[in-house]
Amino acid sequence: MCCKYGSASLACGRKSGKLMTETALSKSDNAASPLLLIAAGASAALFVANLYYAQPLLTTIAADIHIHPQYAGAVVGASQLGYGMGLFLLVPLVDIIENRRLVLTCIVLTLIGIVGVACASSALTFLFCALVIGIFSSGAQVLIPYLSLMIPKARLGRVMGSVMSGILASVMFARPFALFAAAAWGWRSVYILSAAATAVLGVALWWIMPPRQPQVRIAYWRTIVSMFALFVAETPVWRRTMYQAVLFGCFTMFWATFPILLAEHFGFGKPAIGLFALVGAGGVLAAPLAGRIAERGAIRTGTIVAALCVSGAFLCSALSVQFGAPFGIALMALWLAATSLVIDGSIQVSQVLSRIVVLEVPPEVRGRINAVYMTVIFLCGAIGSAFGVTIYYHAGWLAVATVGMVGGLVVFMAALAEGQTVFRLSKKDEAA
Numbered sequence: 396m397c398c399k400y401g402s403a404s405l406a407c408g409r410k411s412g413k414l415m416t417e418t419a420l421s422k423s424d425n426a427a428s429p430l431l432l433i434a435a436g437a438s439a440a441l442f443v444a445n446l447y448y449a450q451p452l453l454t455t456i457a458a459d460i461h462i463h464p465q466y467a468g469a470v471v472g473a474s475q476l477g478y479g480m481g482l483f484l485l486v487p488l489v490d491i492i493e494n495r496r497l498v499l500t501c502i503v504l505t506l507i508g509i510v511g512v513a514c515a516s517s518a519l520t521f522l523f524c525a526l527v528i529g530i531f532s533s534g535a536q537v538l539i540p541y542l543s544l545m546i547p548k549a550r551l552g553r554v555m556g557s558v559m560s561g562i563l564a565s566v567m568f569a570r571p572f573a574l575f576a577a578a579a580w581g582w583r584s585v586y587i588l589s590a591a592a593t594a595v596l597g598v599a600l601w602w603i604m605p606p607r608q609p610q611v612r613i614a615y616w617r618t619i620v621s622m623f624a625l626f627v628a629e630t631p632v633w634r635r636t637m638y639q640a641v642l643f644g645c646f647t648m649f650w651a652t653f654p655i656l657l658a659e660h661f662g663f664g665k666p667a668i669g670l671f672a673l674v675g676a677g678g679v680l681a682a683p684l685a686g687r688i689a690e691r692g693a694i695r696t697g698t699i700v701a702a703l704c705v706s707g708a709f710l711c712s713a714l715s716v717q718f719g720a721p722f723g724i725a726l727m728a729l730w731l732a733a734t735s736l737v738i739d740g741s742i743q744v745s746q747v748l749s750r751i752v753v754l755e756v757p758p759e760v761r762g763r764i765n766a767v768y769m770t771v772i773f774l775c776g777a778i779g780s781a782f783g784v785t786i787y788y789h790a791g792w793l794a795v796a797t798v799g800m801v802g803g804l805v806v807f808m809a810a811l812a813e814g815q816t817v818f819r820l821s822k823k824d825e826a827a
Contacts, residue, residue, distance in 0.1 A: 431545075434599040435538050436558045438502065440565035441592055442535035445505065445528050446474050447569035448589065452582050459582070460521045473522045475777070477529020482770045486536045487618045489762025494541045494607040495600075501534030502597040506590055513586035535562065536769050540761040541607060543754040551754065556686025556747045560679040563743055567676035571669060611759045618763060625760050626767040631752055634813070636768050638698060638806045639749040640775035645705060645802040646742040647776040648783030650675075652795050653735065655787060660716065661724060674732045678739025685747035694748050698810040701748075704741040706803030708734045713796035745806075 449456055449470050457467035488497055504527060511524030539558065546554050576585045613621070626633055650672075657663040657671060688697040712734045715727050749768075756764045786794050 428603070431603050431605075432542070432554060432557075434596060434603060435542055436561045438498075438596045438600060439535040439538045439558060440561040441589070441596060442501075442505065442532040442538075443562050444565040444569040444572075445509065445532045445589060446471075446478055447566055448573040448585050449474070449525070451570045451574050452577055452585070455577065455582050456521070460515060460518045462518045469518075469522060470525070473525035474529035474532070477526040477531075478533055479529075479770065479773055479777075481530040481533025482536060482766055482773055484619070485530065485533050486766035486769065487622060487763045488615070489537050489540050489765070490609050490611060490759060491613050491615065491618055491762075492609070494537065494609070495604050496606070498534055498537055498541065498604065499597065499601055501531045501537060502593060502600065505531040505534065506593045506597065509586050509590040509593060513583045513590065533769075536765055537762070539750070540754065540758075540765050543761070544607065544758055545605075552686035552689035552747070552751055553683060554686070555750050555754070556682040556684070559743065559747050559750065560682035563682065563739075563746075564676065564679045567672065567679070570672070574669075609759060609762075622763045622767050625763055629756055629764060632756060632764055632768065634809075635749040635752045636771050638702075638810060639745055639768075640771050641802045641806050642702065642705060642742055642745050643772050644775040644779030645709070645799040646738060647779035648786075648795060649709075649735075649738055649799060651780040651783045652787040652792070653731075655784070656716070656792050657731075660792070661728065663728075671732055671735055675735035675739040677736050678741075678743050681740035681743045682747050685744040686751075688744070689748055689751040694751065695810060695813060697744055697748050699807055701741040701745045702803045702807035702810060704737050704803075706800045706807065708737040708741070709796045709799035709803065713793050713800075716792050716796075 453467045453470050454464060456462075456470050457464060462469065485501070508524045508527035508531065512521055512528065515521035515524060539555075542554070542558065543551060573582075573585045576588060626636075653671070654668045657668050663671075685697060688694070712731060715730045715734070753765055753768050754761065783795060783798075786798060
């Protein structure tokens with residue numbers, strides 16, 4: 396690997412604060428048990444699911460807490476805003492605060508926010524509690540670097556693949572779960588059930604999660620200030636971040652506009668559109684495969700294939716919409732369902748491969764690097780959603796597909812141009 400991880404990072408850490416006498420959690424002495432991996436993975440998935448329960452219930456919740464339909468988007472926007480704040484301001488604490496205490500604090504405060512939302516009778520109370528949920532649900536991104544320190548490198552790819560599968564599955568299934576629970580018991584039951592699950596997982600982590608004391612003691616403001624300098628110094632990391640940001644923007648653009656296409660162009664209702672979403676959720680199965688690809692040292696190859704698949708899927712969707720009418724609605728719908736599956740699977744592969752690169756940085760800076768990585772990805776995802784809808788209504792699906800295809804090609808060409816200089820993590824680990 397051409398860039399030596401940690402040289403700039405460690406220098407910054409020594410300049411900003413003194414190394415503590417306590418050592419970071421040793422993988423050999425404190426290898427993660429299967430029970431801990433399951434509980435931590437489930438907690439990360441539940442953290443993220445909290446951000447999506449309200450999406451299919453916007454109008455119902457807005458009417459109940461007296462928000463005008465025109466501003467119903469604030470129901471989801473509050474938690475999304477909070478999550479972005481948490482990524483930037485909370486996740487870097489992984490590098491300076493004992494990790495078990497940080498995770499449990501996030502769980503407790505998320506639980507308080509969930510209960511507040513379930514009991515909210517006014518818009519102000521609901522939005523404030525939703526903001527709290529969003530901020531502390533970023534605890535999912537605290538758990539990921541924590542787990543990476545407890546997993547032998549030989550298993551890192553597979554374990555991270557499984558964890559990311561769980562997170563993506565929680566995103567995909569949070570919406571249908573919310574619809575089902577709300578239809579059966581009302582929208583507040585969604586949050587009551589989530590609160591119960593959060594409490595159970597919190598107790599489980601309190602019982603089985605070993606502590607991890609970071610090596611470097613730095614003032615909080617120095618931690619925040621150092622984030623971008625550390626990030627830019629890690630060349631492979633920021634390159635992977637740019638690749639994943641482009642692909643994730645294409646992904647969110649697709650899912651922001653695809654339901655509109657299905658409704659307006661094909662006349663499908665919500666149940667049928669929901670089936671397409673479930674088909675796309677099959678992309679979670681690609682995550683374990685991506686982990687094995689990383690372990691075999693084929694990160695660059697996996698990235699190239701994933702980017703080509705994204706471009707090809709967008710191209711196929713454009714051809715299907717433009718020229719598929721003579722073949723019938725059923726065949727077009729089947730083709731588009733396959734397209735959604737390929738896009739979801741490809742993005743999942745790229746995400747896992749990117750995670751492996753990000754988690755190669757030294758433990759003492761991993762939280763800050765992960766915070767910048769996730770903040771950039773989150774912002775690009777929001778941009779993709781917003782601009783995707785605008786592009787669709789101004790220029791149609793062909794324009795959306797063209798943007799997605801170009802995005803995939805940009806990542807393909809950039810990864811191809813890297814040669815063999817960056818993507819050698821697994822080979823390096825094997826040699827070690």
